[in-house]
Amino acid sequence: MEAFLNNSGAVIDGFTWTIRLTAVSALFAFLIGIVLTAMRVSPVPLLRGMAAVYVETLRNTPLTLVLLFCGLGLNSALGVSFAETTQWNVYWLAVLGLSAYTACFVSEALRSGINTIPFGQIEAARSLGLTFMQNMRLIVLPQALRSVIGPLGSVLIALTKNTTVASVAALGVQEASREMKLMFDQGVVPVIPTFIGFALGFLALCLPMGYVFGWLSKRLAVVR
Amino acid sequence: MAATSLVALENVNKHFGDLHVLRDINVTVDRGEVVVVIGPSGSGKSTLCRTINRLETIDSGVITIDGQPLPKEGRGLARLRSDVGMVFQSFNLFSHKTVLQNVTLGPIKVRRKSKAEADKHALELLDRVGIVDQAEKYPAQLSGGQQQRVAIARALAMEPKVLMFDEPTSALDPEMVQEVLDVMTSLAQEGMTMVVVTHEMGFARRAANRVLFMADGEIVEENTPDRFFTEPGSARAKDFLSKILSH
Ligand SMILES: Nc1ncnc2c1ncn2[C@@H]1O[C@H](COP(=O)(O)OP(=O)(O)OP(=O)(O)O)[C@@H](O)[C@H]1O
Ligand SMILES: [Mg+2]
Numbered sequence: 001m002e003a004f005l006n007n008s009g010a011v012i013d014g015f016t017w018t019i020r021l022t023a024v025s026a027l028f029a030f031l032i033g034i035v036l037t038a039m040r041v042s043p044v045p046l047l048r049g050m051a052a053v054y055v056e057t058l059r060n061t062p063l064t065l066v067l068l069f070c071g072l073g074l075n076s077a078l079g080v081s082f083a084e085t086t087q088w089n090v091y092w093l094a095v096l097g098l099s100a101y102t103a104c105f106v107s108e109a110l111r112s113g114i115n116t117i118p119f120g121q122i123e124a125a126r127s128l129g130l131t132f133m134q135n136m137r138l139i140v141l142p143q144a145l146r147s148v149i150g151p152l153g154s155v156l157i158a159l160t161k162n163t164t165v166a167s168v169a170a171l172g173v174q175e176a177s178r179e180m181k182l183m184f185d186q187g188v189v190p191v192i193p194t195f196i197g198f199a200l201g202f203l204a205l206c207l208p209m210g211y212v213f214g215w216l217s218k219r220l221a222v223v224r
Numbered sequence: 225m226a227a228t229s230l231v232a233l234e235n236v237n238k239h240f241g242d243l244h245v246l247r248d249i250n251v252t253v254d255r256g257e258v259v260v261v262i263g264p265s266g267s268g269k270s271t272l273c274r275t276i277n278r279l280e281t282i283d284s285g286v287i288t289i290d291g292q293p294l295p296k297e298g299r300g301l302a303r304l305r306s307d308v309g310m311v312f313q314s315f316n317l318f319s320h321k322t323v324l325q326n327v328t329l330g331p332i333k334v335r336r337k338s339k340a341e342a343d344k345h346a347l348e349l350l351d352r353v354g355i356v357d358q359a360e361k362y363p364a365q366l367s368g369g370q371q372q373r374v375a376i377a378r379a380l381a382m383e384p385k386v387l388m389f390d391e392p393t394s395a396l397d398p399e400m401v402q403e404v405l406d407v408m409t410s411l412a413q414e415g416m417t418m419v420v421v422t423h424e425m426g427f428a429r430r431a432a433n434r435v436l437f438m439a440d441g442e443i444v445e446e447n448t449p450d451r452f453f454t455e456p457g458s459a460r461a462k463d464f465l466s467k468i469l470s471h
Contacts, residue, residue, distance in 0.1 A: 120316035128330035129306025223364040
């Protein structure tokens with residue numbers, strides 16, 4: 001216990017990075033996911049094809065490989081860099097990998113949400129003279145989004161836990177599980193209680209997400 | 225001819241795969257005219273309506289609205305569509321928007337009216353179709369007849385040149401049919417140009433200038449309502465009328 005308390009600064013620091021990584025990746029994943037979804041239902045076959053290839057490729061690649069690619073491929077081999085300091089550079093590389101990967105799941109969720117909208121509404125919007133983009137923005141996406149808030153909650157929970165892969169997969173990004181491993185490496189903390197402590201930390205992050213998204217999905221459900 | 229007609233279809237053909245759904249259709253609708261389209265199920269009535277604002281593409285022929293050919297896609301098409309109002313059998317109101325928002329969406333987003341102006345006009349239209357007190361409700365909270373009247377107000381809010389109705393009362397409980405027909409009849413009397421697919425013969429007799437009888441993708445007969453219902457010229461129309469009248 002004493003050892004754990006002595007390390008509480010590192011624990012808090014770790015979870016702060018986890019939250020930061022999750023929030024920023026979630027934001028980008030959401031934006032990329034919306035663009036992918038619009039592309040996948042667009043009237044332009046080329047855009048549809050590109051989005052489908054993207055989603056099917058990344059969705060079926062292990063996240064470890066995606067993040068390794070960001071670290072070793074983009075950064076080491078191709079020299080892509082996002083920041084001066086290593087700490088922030090690997091952070092943004094991890095955000096890139098996590099959001100590119102998670103966007104696929106956001107897009108799949110939204111696409112299933114689009115399927116719940118009666119097609120007649122989309123035709124009605126067209127017949128009013130709305131353009132494709134207006135139709136997406138005003139009719140399709142708002143309804144699709146509201147019908148998949150539950151599944152998007154699951155995507156966010158998965159993302160939160162997936163941030164732990166970022167430190168393992170060559171990037172060495174700061175996040176909670178890395179702090180835990182560092183503590184073990186120093187050999188100053190009891191193993192089992194520390195494991196439980198970190199697991200509870202993730203539970204404390206993810207459990208409320210599930211509840212909040214469940215509550216939101218009921219509140220915002222579109223009545224047909 | 226084309227210069228005076230509001231809607232003109234010339235030699236329009238359309239296939240769904242092997243099925244020839246529209247065969248050499250030639251139709252004109254003049255300003256202020258009310259045309260009722262009638263015919264057996266599967267004869268192509270809905271398809272005809274839907275080609276007029278290009279919800280369905282055509283294989284050959286020309287469709288013009290107010291002298292302008294229908295653009296294939298893009299903003300030009302969107303603009304032309306906004307001049308052709310459409311009322312569907314299944315209402316198709318936007319479920320996530322209130323009644324008022326359903327009616328003001330097009331004017332604000334397509335016609336670029338201010339919200340205040342759009343609201344004012346929408347409330348007048350809702351008043352006219354008798355549901356102004358429901359303006360803040362969502363579609364799912366209304367009866368079918370009320371929803372269809374909202375759909376008519378939504379179409380009218382665009383101040384379209386012509387209004388298409390595809391079996392607007394077929395999905396309604398019998399007691400709600402009249403309230404919708406009353407609205408349509410008053411529109412017809414005020415000079416709205418309308419194309420109406422319907423089997424409501426009372427409406428056709430009261431409001432239509434012309435009846436088109438369709439069968440197997442063709443316009444088999446074109447007549448005044450009185451003549452059509454009392455002495456149809458074609459055997460197909462006689463047969464069809466005897467079936468629906470015996471109900
Ligand atoms: N999207 C489509 N794909 C394939 N076939 C279609 C499609 N839409 C309609 N059809 C077919 O085209 C024919 C004409 O259909 P349409 O809906 O225009 O008929 P209708 O006269 O409106 O019939 P109803 O009175 O039943 O509404 C029918 O045989 C129908 O099955
Ligand atoms: Mg039909």
